[in-house]
Amino acid sequence: MSFLIYPTPKMYPLTGLTGLGGGPGTALLKSAAAGGGTVDTSAAHFWDFSSNNSSPFEDQVGSLEFTTNTGSMATGSSSGSYGNPPGWSGGYGYIASAGSYVQTAANACFNLSGDFRIDCCFYNPNNTSNAFMAWSQGKASTEAWYIYNASGSARWNSANSDYSGRMGGDGEGGSSSDPVHNYVEDKWNVSTMRRSGDTVYIKNYVAKTDNTGWDQAPGTPYSNSCTGTGPDGASDGGFLALNGWTHTTNGYSVDNLAIAWLAYYTNGAKTDDPFVPGS
DSSP: OOOOOOOSSSOOOOHHHHTSSOOTTOOOOOOTTGGGGOOOTTSSEEEEOSTTOSOTTBOSSSSOBEEESGGGEEEEEOTTOOOOOTTOOSOEEEEOSTTOOEEEOTTOSOOOSSOEEEEEEEEOOSOTTSOBOSEEEEOTTSOEEEEEEETTEEEEEOOOTTSSSOOBOOBOOOBTTBOSSOOOTTSEEEEEEEEETTEEEEEEEEEOTTSSSEEEOSSOOEEEEOBSOOOOSSSTTOEEEESSBTTBTTTTOOSSEEEEEEEEESOTTOOSOOOOTTO
C-alpha cells in the first residue's frame, strides 16, 4: 500500500509521486510555517509578498500562482520606507513604475460565480485623484471584476460568466465630495469587495494610528445589486492582474505601489475587519 502525504495547512501534492508531472527532487512542500505566520489560513487563496515567504508568487493556501511579469515586483521590499501594515513584518511587494504589473496565467484566477470576498492590503502614495486599481480579474478587451479609484471615489465593476458583458448592476457610484470608502494615500489600506446573494459591497479600511489594526476609511460604504453568474475562474481565459486593468496593462496603474498581501474568501457574508497576523 502506498500513501500520499500532504502538508498542512495547504493540501499540496508531491507531484513527483502522484504522476502529475515532475520527478524525484521536484516536489513542492508547503508547511504550516510558510509565510512565517503571515498567512491567513481561513482564506481559500492567500499571497504573502513579504520576505517571510520563500515563494511569494505562489498561493500559500490554494493552488493559484502569479507567473507573468513577476520581475516587475520586488518582494520583501522596503522601498519607499512605507513600514509594515498591522501585525506584519518582512516588507512587501513593490512595483516601482506605472504600466508595470504582475499576472496569473489564463484560467488561474478567483471563482467569482457565487458569493466571495476579496481583500487586498496595499500602500499607494499617489494622490487619490489618480486612477488606480490594486487588482483586477478579466481578459484583454473584455469586461472584468475590479475596484478602482476615479476622481476621488472608489467604484467597482462586474463581469458575467464569460467576461462578455457586465452582470446586472455595477458600482458606478460616489463623488469626490463624499468618497465611497476610497483609499487613503500614504497609509496602509485594505480594499474589500464581497458578494452576498444579489448584492456587492465595497468597503475600504486604513491602518489605525497605532498600527494595531484597521479602521474604516473615510467616506460611505457602498453596495449595489448584482444579479447573475460570474466567472468560475477555471474557464473562459480570465486572469488576475496586480496594479492595473486586465483590459490594458497601462490602465489604472500607478508608480511606487506596495502590496503586502492578497486574500480570497468563499464566505460572502464575512464582515469582520481585515486580517492582522497574530490577532
